[in-house]
Amino acid sequence: MTTYNLKHLYKHFLKGHEGKLHFAAHSHHFWPDISRAAHLQYWDDCALSSDQKWDKIFGEIIPKAQTHVASILRLKDSKQIVFAPNTHELLTRVLSLFLGKKSLYILTTSSEFHSFRRQILRLSEIEQVKLDEVSTTSLLLNKEEFLGQLIQGLKKNPDIIFLSQVFFDSGFALNEDDIEILLSHKSEKTIFVLDGYHGFAALPFDLSRFEGQIFYLAGGYKYAQAGEGAAFLVVPKGDWRPANTGWFAEFGELSEPKGAKVGYTNDGLAFIGATQDYSGLYRLNAVWDLFQQQNIYVPEIHKTIRELQIHFIASLPHEFNNSQHLIPLFDPTLPYHGHFITYKAQNSTHALELEKNLRRHGIITDSRGDRLRFGFGLYQSKDDVDQLISLIRKIFLFGD
DSSP states (O other): OOSOOOGGGGHHHHHHTTTSEEOOTTTSOOOOTHHHHHHHHHHHHHHHHGGGHHHHIIIIIHHHHHHHHHHHHTOSOGGGEEEESOHHHHHHHHHGGGTTOSOEEEEEETTOOHHHHHHHHHHTTSTTEEEEEEOSTGGGTOHHHHHHHHHHHHTTOOSEEEEESBOTTTOOBOOHHHHHHHHTTOOTTOEEEEEOTTTTTTSOOOGGGGTTTOEEEEOSSSTTOOOSSOEEEEOOSSOOOOSSOOGGGGSSOOSSOTTSSOOOOSSGGGGOOSOOOOHHHHHHHHHHHHHHHTTOOHHHHHHHHHHHHHHHHHHSOGGGGSTTTEESOOOTTSSOOOSEEEEEOSSHHHHHHHHHHHHHTTEEOEEETTEEEEEOOTTOOHHHHHHHHHHHHHHOTTOO
């Protein structure tokens, strides 16, 4: 049924979860076995070179990782990609562009992930920071209405618009045309930040259409299958001077001579921080070197996952898949949907109880608020989905 059958690439993680069905690929995707050797290679390079390891990291490891990210997103200029331990660090560096300004106006949605939402809610406690949240309730019913509300917000000339490519609490995805519509309504003043948290390396996405126009945040923790420490930011070209800056930003050619004001590189490394563990990039490179060798690309990955999702939806009892539970109603004719299926429980307590009940039966998934999510990955098969369906039928999750 599926385009790929890749269980043999994930033997270590599958052994670690023996006897369980791991349907939380959207939360912590399994890593291919090749990533273990890469992790050890980082240690060996440190032992071999100690301080001199930075020559290899900046001369080989980072450029290769930039090339992989650029290839996945179809970008032309890989040097506009900068890495950090996590996306929160990169987000705060973007926000620091406004340090010293009299005010900050942020346009966003009600369904951004906690790492962004917590930070912005805390900043909004400051009198000079204004937060405008567009509800995603309309998104699930009428995408045009949702985009219209964002366009109205853009007419107010916010300093930043921040929104997800795939919304974590529903799986609903925006496509390139949606982003292009929003870009056509933003002023030159507004910085556009797209969170690719659940989109990168999962959904086919041609970021080259907006190259030089938007910041794009994502990382290796989820669908890129590289684990922690491989977050990145795609930076539009410009004379960027983030106030939150690390000394690694001096590694490149500076735009100002020493002795003058603090200088920055003229590429993505203007947003780099300081000393970090780069083992995540070793793993990222190893995984995507392997995928390239085996002709495994994002469009085919997405096709495989969609087939598993469609089989899952079609096999569930019909009462699971009505408008009361399934969020949003899954439409197999739509080209884009996140790699997880979301169900609405009675409330957050009920969702957590369902998650715990599933775990007692060996099914690993997760919940966010009143939403229960089932995620799909390349280490799953139709047989795994059939086992999941059989157990769900026995447990019967969504009785009234």
